Amino acid sequence: MSNGTLEIKAISGHAGPVPGRDASRDYGICKVIDVTTCIGCKACEVACLEWNGYPFRETVFDNTYQTMPDLAWNYYNLIRFNEHVAEDGTLSWLMRKDGCMHCADPGCLRACPADGAIVQYANGIVDFNQDHCIGCQYCVTGCPFNIPKFNSETKKVHKCTLCSDRVGAGLEPACIKACPTGCLHFGSKEDMTDLAQNRAKQLREHTSHKNAGVYDPAGVGGTHVIYVLHDIEHPELYGGLPKNPRVPLLVRLWKGPLKWLGNLAITAGILAAAGHYIRFGPKRLDEHQDEDRDEAKKGEPK
Amino acid sequence: MSAISSPEKIPAGFIQRYTFTERVCHWVSSLTYVYCLFTGLAFYSPHLYWIAFVLGGGPTSRFWHPIVGLLFLAGAVWMHDLWRREMDVTETDKRWLRRVEDYASNQDELLPLQERFNAGQKIFYWLMFYGALVLLLSGIFIWFPEYISFQIAWLRTLMIVIHEIAALATIGGFIVHVYMGIFFVPGSMTAMTVGYVSRTWARMHHRLWYIRVTGGDLDREK
Ligand code: HEM
Numbered sequence: 303m304s305n306g307t308l309e310i311k312a313i314s315g316h317a318g319p320v321p322g323r324d325a326s327r328d329y330g331i332c333k334v335i336d337v338t339t340c341i342g343c344k345a346c347e348v349a350c351l352e353w354n355g356y357p358f359r360e361t362v363f364d365n366t367y368q369t370m371p372d373l374a375w376n377y378y379n380l381i382r383f384n385e386h387v388a389e390d391g392t393l394s395w396l397m398r399k400d401g402c403m404h405c406a407d408p409g410c411l412r413a414c415p416a417d418g419a420i421v422q423y424a425n426g427i428v429d430f431n432q433d434h435c436i437g438c439q440y441c442v443t444g445c446p447f448n449i450p451k452f453n454s455e456t457k458k459v460h461k462c463t464l465c466s467d468r469v470g471a472g473l474e475p476a477c478i479k480a481c482p483t484g485c486l487h488f489g490s491k492e493d494m495t496d497l498a499q500n501r502a503k504q505l506r507e508h509t510s511h512k513n514a515g516v517y518d519p520a521g522v523g524g525t526h527v528i529y530v531l532h533d534i535e536h537p538e539l540y541g542g543l544p545k546n547p548r549v550p551l552l553v554r555l556w557k558g559p560l561k562w563l564g565n566l567a568i569t570a571g572i573l574a575a576a577g578h579y580i581r582f583g584p585k586r587l588d589e590h591q592d593e594d595r596d597e598a599k600k601g602e603p604k
Numbered sequence: 605m606s607a608i609s610s611p612e613k614i615p616a617g618f619i620q621r622y623t624f625t626e627r628v629c630h631w632v633s634s635l636t637y638v639y640c641l642f643t644g645l646a647f648y649s650p651h652l653y654w655i656a657f658v659l660g661g662g663p664t665s666r667f668w669h670p671i672v673g674l675l676f677l678a679g680a681v682w683m684h685d686l687w688r689r690e691m692d693v694t695e696t697d698k699r700w701l702r703r704v705e706d707y708a709s710n711q712d713e714l715l716p717l718q719e720r721f722n723a724g725q726k727i728f729y730w731l732m733f734y735g736a737l738v739l740l741l742s743g744i745f746i747w748f749p750e751y752i753s754f755q756i757a758w759l760r761t762l763m764i765v766i767h768e769i770a771a772l773a774t775i776g777g778f779i780v781h782v783y784m785g786i787f788f789v790p791g792s793m794t795a796m797t798v799g800y801v802s803r804t805w806a807r808m809h810h811r812l813w814y815i816r817v818t819g820g821d822l823d824r825e826k
Pocket residue numbers: 415438637640641643644645647648665666667669670671672673674676677736739740741743744746747748764767768771772774775
């Protein structure tokens with residue numbers, strides 16, 4: 303975003319066109335998470351808490367390397383752990399940094415009814431604006447990755463911002479800075495896709511991970527956080543990463559055709575009532591019917 | 605208190621249609637319904653989100669909508685207690701419904717005579733009563749979605765869709781109801797505000813009821 307605003311448009315006393323004026327620019331940003339080099343140290347979790355000013359949360363021991371069961375409204379970023387035994391008996395510890403994927407087609411944004419509570423920046427970051435959030439949690443229903451988390455005290459929903467405040471100032475997200483193994487990378491979507499694909503190729507060609515690949519799911523239009531996985535066929539092994547995420551069908555129906563049918567029905571109903579009035583008018587009372595009847599009755603014997 | 609509970613004074617030439625209790629019950633139900641309707645419509649359509657601002661802001665509307673919804677349901681249950689005995693759809697009602705076009709085109713003389721409520725009013729009544737129940741049942745799920753796990757997240761969306769369809773059904777009835785009360789059937793409004801209607805009105809729209817409460821004779825009245 304910030305590099306976009308400082309793009310030069312005109313130059314004083316300069317002969318010829320502005321250099322690079324017709325160049326295409328890639329504003330889309332991306333974070334790569336190479337789970338094959340993640341050691342589960344949780345430095346990224348701490349950096350995230352520090353940057354966002356949240357206290358550390360209590361850990362919950364469940365006999366594994368997992369520190370707590372889920373993300374929380376003040377915990378945007380959690381290493382998911384899975385002890386996986388392959389068919390040939392090899393044991394592996396699968397680590398995955400879980401958090402918002404910054405979908406190109408964000409289900410949270412589609413579902414949200416509040417004006418301005420969720421915005422998607424041109425660089426791909428999907429950001430929640432708590433000032434406008436009404437706490438209905440429709441976003442939770444729309445997200446295929448189970449990311450947004452509700453704070454029941456403030457009645458607001460929170461999730462990873464991809465450090466939009468840092469990125470806007472030309473810095474990389476806090477988690478990227480903290481990672482000691484270099485498994486996190488940040489840059490333009492194009493560059494990061496190249497980097498991730500190269501790494502996956504390297505894994506396929508030089509290691510036993512013949513199924514290594516890049517997770518950038520097309521069902522949500524691609525994401526601005528992508529993974530390199532040892533086994534792209536089984537994303538579920540990594541703490542339940544969905545194989546084919548899509549904005550749920552019911553959400554698309556509800557926010558699409560159903561809305562328009564409803565709008566049409568309400569408008570048609572009001573117009574029909576108005577049309578009926580113009581055609582038939584109100585039910586007039588026959589003011590004289592009582593008198594006529596009384597007249598008629600007068601002659602009758604008591 | 606005794607002044608409120610003493611029998612109401614009805615002007616000459618008029619007869620009482622709704623008691624004070626019935627009127628209060630009606631207006632509690634309708635005001636709570638309209639509040640839920642407006643805040644609900646704000647969440648329903650981005651083009652109507654301004655209603656939420658007018659009514660105190662998005663978070664405020666989201667806070668009160670379900671609570672006022674409970675009051676609406678309470679109103680509906682109270683009304684059920686007052687009116688359900690008079691709301692059974694009878695054979696005469698079915699005949700009336702077959703001729704509803706004559707009613708809509710102001711040819712009332714072709715219709716079977718009606719009791720205190722006609723078939724249209726009864727249908728609207730049941731629509732709102734069952735509508736209130738469905739709105740409450742689905743509403744509770746969307747009120748506290750945090751208690752429904754991610755594995756069955758579709759249930760939350762389904763409940764929103766059911767809530768929306770139930771709301772739309774009641775809106776359809778509500779449009780007709782308001783149109784008839786304010787425009788199509790002059791005299792209905794005073795029935796629900798001050799409680800009485802003219803004898804002519806009663807005789808024209810609800811002849812059987814009119815005869816019953818005035819002690820008239822059906823054969824002669826025909
Ligand atoms: C009976 C008790 C009711 C409960 C507990 C309830 C609860 C809810 C809740 C929790 C929501 C989500 C937005 C929000 O949190 O405010 C909602 C939305 C809505 N409600 Fe209700 N409600 C009730 C009655 C009604 C009534 C009487 C109407 C009137 C027609 C109505 C119409 C709507 C509409 C149109 C929406 C928006 C649906 C959408 O987002 O597409 N509700 N309701």
